Amino acid sequence: MAGQSTSPTSPASQTSAVAVIYFAILGIATTAFGLADLMVTASGSEFAYGILEIPNDIFRGGWGGLVVFFAGLLYLSGARNMGDIHQFAKVAMGSILIWIIAGCDIFAMITESIPGGEEGPWFNTLTGFIEAYAPPYAPAVLLLPFSLVVIYYVRKRVSGETRGGTSS
Amino acid sequence: MKLGVEERWDLIDRISKETVTFGVYRHTLKDAIGELTIKPMTGIPVAIAILYGFWSVFGSFAGFFTDGFFVRLFDAYWLPWLQAVFPGEGGWLYAIMVDAGGIESGEFVLSSNCLESFGVLTSGLFVAIGVVLPAILIFYLMLAILEDIGYMPRLAVLIDTMLHKIGLHGYAIVPTILSLGCNVPGVTATRILETKKQRFIMMTLLAIFIPCGAQIGIMQDVVPDLMGWILLYLIIGYFIFGYILNKVIPGRAPEFLIDVPPYRRPMLSNIGKKVLGRVKGFFMVALPFVMLGCAIVGVFYQLGVIRFLGDLLAPIFVGWFGVPAETAGPLVAAFLRKDLAVAQLSVIEMTKYQMITAVVLVSIYFPCVATFVMMLKEGLKELIGALAVLAVTVFLYGGLIHLIGKLLGVA
Amino acid sequence: MKILLMGHPNVGKSVFFNRLTGANVTESNYPGTTVDYTKGWMKIEGEDVELTDVPGTFSLDPKDRAEEVAVAMLHESKDVKVISVIDASKIERGLYLALEIIEEGYPLVIALNMRDVAEDKNILIDAENLERILGIPVVSTVAISGEGIKELVSRLKDAKPVKVDDIIANAAKTTITADAAGAGGAT
Numbered sequence: 001m002a003g004q005s006t007s008p009t010s011p012a013s014q015t016s017a018v019a020v021i022y023f024a025i026l027g028i029a030t031t032a033f034g035l036a037d038l039m040v041t042a043s044g045s046e047f048a049y050g051i052l053e054i055p056n057d058i059f060r061g062g063w064g065g066l067v068v069f070f071a072g073l074l075y076l077s078g079a080r081n082m083g084d085i086h087q088f089a090k091v092a093m094g095s096i097l098i099w100i101i102a103g104c105d106i107f108a109m110i111t112e113s114i115p116g117g118e119e120g121p122w123f124n125t126l127t128g129f130i131e132a133y134a135p136p137y138a139p140a141v142l143l144l145p146f147s148l149v150v151i152y153y154v155r156k157r158v159s160g161e162t163r164g165g166t167s168s
Numbered sequence: 169m170k171l172g173v174e175e176r177w178d179l180i181d182r183i184s185k186e187t188v189t190f191g192v193y194r195h196t197l198k199d200a201i202g203e204l205t206i207k208p209m210t211g212i213p214v215a216i217a218i219l220y221g222f223w224s225v226f227g228s229f230a231g232f233f234t235d236g237f238f239v240r241l242f243d244a245y246w247l248p249w250l251q252a253v254f255p256g257e258g259g260w261l262y263a264i265m266v267d268a269g270g271i272e273s274g275e276f277v278l279s280s281n282c283l284e285s286f287g288v289l290t291s292g293l294f295v296a297i298g299v300v301l302p303a304i305l306i307f308y309l310m311l312a313i314l315e316d317i318g319y320m321p322r323l324a325v326l327i328d329t330m331l332h333k334i335g336l337h338g339y340a341i342v343p344t345i346l347s348l349g350c351n352v353p354g355v356t357a358t359r360i361l362e363t364k365k366q367r368f369i370m371m372t373l374l375a376i377f378i379p380c381g382a383q384i385g386i387m388q389d390v391v392p393d394l395m396g397w398i399l400l401y402l403i404i405g406y407f408i409f410g411y412i413l414n415k416v417i418p419g420r421a422p423e424f425l426i427d428v429p430p431y432r433r434p435m436l437s438n439i440g441k442k443v444l445g446r447v448k449g450f451f452m453v454a455l456p457f458v459m460l461g462c463a464i465v466g467v468f469y470q471l472g473v474i475r476f477l478g479d480l481l482a483p484i485f486v487g488w489f490g491v492p493a494e495t496a497g498p499l500v501a502a503f504l505r506k507d508l509a510v511a512q513l514s515v516i517e518m519t520k521y522q523m524i525t526a527v528v529l530v531s532i533y534f535p536c537v538a539t540f541v542m543m544l545k546e547g548l549k550e551l552i553g554a555l556a557v558l559a560v561t562v563f564l565y566g567g568l569i570h571l572i573g574k575l576l577g578v579a
Numbered sequence: 580m581k582i583l584l585m586g587h588p589n590v591g592k593s594v595f596f597n598r599l600t601g602a603n604v605t606e607s608n609y610p611g612t613t614v615d616y617t618k619g620w621m622k623i624e625g626e627d628v629e630l631t632d633v634p635g636t637f638s639l640d641p642k643d644r645a646e647e648v649a650v651a652m653l654h655e656s657k658d659v660k661v662i663s664v665i666d667a668s669k670i671e672r673g674l675y676l677a678l679e680i681i682e683e684g685y686p687l688v689i690a691l692n693m694r695d696v697a698e699d700k701n702i703l704i705d706a707e708n709l710e711r712i713l714g715i716p717v718v719s720t721v722a723i724s725g726e727g728i729k730e731l732v733s734r735l736k737d738a739k740p741v742k743v744d745d746i747i748a749n750a751a752k753t754t755i756t757a758d759a760a761g762a763g764g765a766t
Contacts (some may be wrong), residue, residue, distance in 0.1 A: 063220050070213035089200035097217045104224035111228040115236030180674045182750045186707040188670055191701025267624040315607035347583045429589055430696055438606055
């Protein structure tokens with residue numbers, strides 16, 4: 001396979017153990033959150049703890065939970081031997097999935113926070129507007145800041161790639 | 169002088185030896201992600217995520233404009249104002265343009281919202297601007313982003329095996345998705361399919377099973393909790409009838425070869441131009457049809473045509489499809505305006521399953537007039553064939569849905 | 580005079596068309612976006628010229644309706660010049676179509692588009708040498724960002740019909756000199 005042809009000594013493929021451990025832990029957490037989403041949705045119960053609230057409707061909890069679960073699997077499968085570009089791509093893809101789910105959650109918050117509701121004024125009050133953004137949050141939103149770490153590694157890799165490109 | 173195929177390749181070979189140098193090909197992250205989105209193991213989860221994103225943003229955006237602002241604007245301001253200033257309350261022009269009203273305990277009463285009034289200037293405008301405009305805008309915006317990034321061919325490759333079962337190939341996903349916005353460009357896009365057979369299957373399936381942006385918009389507004397079921401029935405129907413058509417229609421269904429382009433950063437200007445162009449195109453076609461359809465439906469109601477047809481067909485609707493007799497009117501009117509028909513259905517009292525059946529029936533009905541004209545342009549013979557398939561399909565699939573409901577004990 | 584934009588699907592013909600005419604043809608990153616032709620006007624040295632965005636086709640031997648439209652466009656037009664748009668990262672396949680058009684005696688300019696993608700893949704093309712062998716203008720472009728468009732337009736006047744025999748001769752000449760040089764080095 002083409003992936004194995006990537007030379008292990010190129011600067012881009014050196015990955016610290018820290019990164020591997022980080023994404024492995026993130027992968028476990030993400031998978032667990034995804035499973036929690038699915039289980040809460042399947043049982044039809046409600047779950048909220050601290051700043052965490054697990055959605056239990058078939059769309060956000062079921063479909064969205066499935067995607068979070070996939071993201072976790074991608075992290076786990078990619079974290080091993082992350083120096084390889086194909087492995088690293090899985091980690092990046094895991095983060096992209098989280099961004100899709102979290103992005104949709106946040107977009108929904110924004111669109112719900114602005115109108116005043118059926119009986120109220122045209123626009124929401126300032127308090128109501130701000131309240132819409134208060135916790136608890138869905139798992140994907142909580143995972144969002146942790147998933148952003150991948151950008152640092154992408155940048156590092158891209159600068160490595162260009163250096164490697166000019167030297168060859 | 170002309171060369172043979174062999175000679176030509178030979179010459180090209182010599183030319184490229186002279187002029188092209190291939191460096192060592194190294195995978196960039198973009199390439200690796202590109203591959204991940206094509207391999208089924210990773211590609212299918214990604215496709216599921218992208219579909220989720222598409223739907224979620226669609227719902228939030230359409231809900232924001234329609235439920236957040238337009239419903240109130242039309243119901244609380246526009247409708248009462250028109251009801252008050254439009255002359256001749258109770259007359260036929262008033263009924264067609266503003267409000268057909270209803271009879272409550274023997275007295276004529278005005279409607280309280282734009283879904284029940286059925287007027288050209290009330291329901292017609294509300295559906296076109298309040299419901300369909302936001303839906304179509306966000307749909308085309310997201311479609312443009314996916315197109316320009318280069319995701320569509322990857323989706324085509326992923327779904328290729330499944331679409332081969334119905335005589336098509338992965339590329340059929342392009343006309344299918346385009347049709348979710350409007351069936352007119354969808355029908356045009358069938359030209360990328362190779363054989364007559366494929367084009368016929370695709371066009372027929374589009375006209376029958378793919379609801380357009382206007383319908384999806386109105387469904388999202390009036391029956392949001394049933395959307396999933398309705399779409400599921402449509403998708404299942406798409407595959408069942410595609411499979412049958414593939415078996416029945418003679419002709420070839422060749423393999424397809426597709427170039428998967430690299431991912432690209434979308435250009436904002438191109439997306440803007442494309443979305444505006446498509447939305448404009450849709451409204452040039454759709455707005456006159458919504459208004460006109462609304463007017464014709466109104467006239468037919470006034471003349472008693474719809475009631476007559478409704479009474480005539482009611483035994484089929486009630487007995488075969490299992491929907492209440494009151495739906496006969498809207499189901500007949502659906503021949504002209506599917507989106508309005510969905511709106512009309514939403515105010516009739518019935519069980520959830522009957523509602524699902526009725527809305528699915530509306531969707532798989534006769535294609536809208538604009539699509540009809542477009543199909544005629546592509547060939548009269550094909551159009552007649554498609555209509556024959558359509559008639560059979562509506563009858564069989566409507567019955568099948570009823571049967572499934574009975575087996576599940578919900579109908 | 581008319582100008583036709585021809586090439587494989589998804590090489591950026593519509594992007595060229597929009598750049599050259601200021602029109603709004605739908606552009607997308609997937610093959611088969613254009614299934615019907617679109618006409619527009621552009622100015623070359625003060626003269627109005629009709630430009631046509633032709634649906635993508637792999638060869639002059641059509642495989643589907645969109646390709647039929649493309650081939651019919653070429654054969655039905657009189658006094659045309661063709662801009663052959665080639666994906667620089669897949670140059671061989673693009674040259675196949677270009678050669679077919681050359682063989683039918685149409686004057687041609689080659690736009691080696693998506694140079695950036697080819698560079699990403701570490702493919703380098705000697706455009707000058709290609710121009711010498713083919714005997715027609717060859718311009719490297721990145722249509723999406725507008726690179727090379729001006730040069731392409733200015734070279735349109737140099738488009739002329741060429742004989743395939745000349746191309747074969749040119750290709751053979753360089754091959755021989757290269758072989759001779761190689762042989763000379765070895766001895």
